[in-house]
Amino acid sequence: MQNEKHHIVPYRTYFIILAALIVFTFLSIELTSIELGSLTVAAALVFASLKSYLVLTYFMHLKFDQPYIRIMVGFVFLIFLAVIIITFLDYSFR
Secondary structure (H helix, E strand, O other), rough: OOOOOOOOOOOHHHHHHHHHHHHHHHHHHHHHHOOOHHHHHHHHHHHHHHHHHHHHHHHOHHOOHHHHHHHHHHHOOOOOHHHHHHHHHHHHHO
């Protein structure tokens, strides 16, 4: 623990990320009023993925963590992606 480097992120970065999260939230709300058919859920998942990437990277400081932690988080996202794909395949072939 003593050999770890401390990083300082300026408040301006947090405010920019917060503004981006708010914009993505309003865009995902507006997305429900646009008729995209079956792509509506996929578009909502894209916005949710972008927001989770921003939260993980900046607010949870994953950007500054050890590489093995990033690999573990990536593995969890791959499992999540596999579950989503299997769910969509199950839904589309019923």
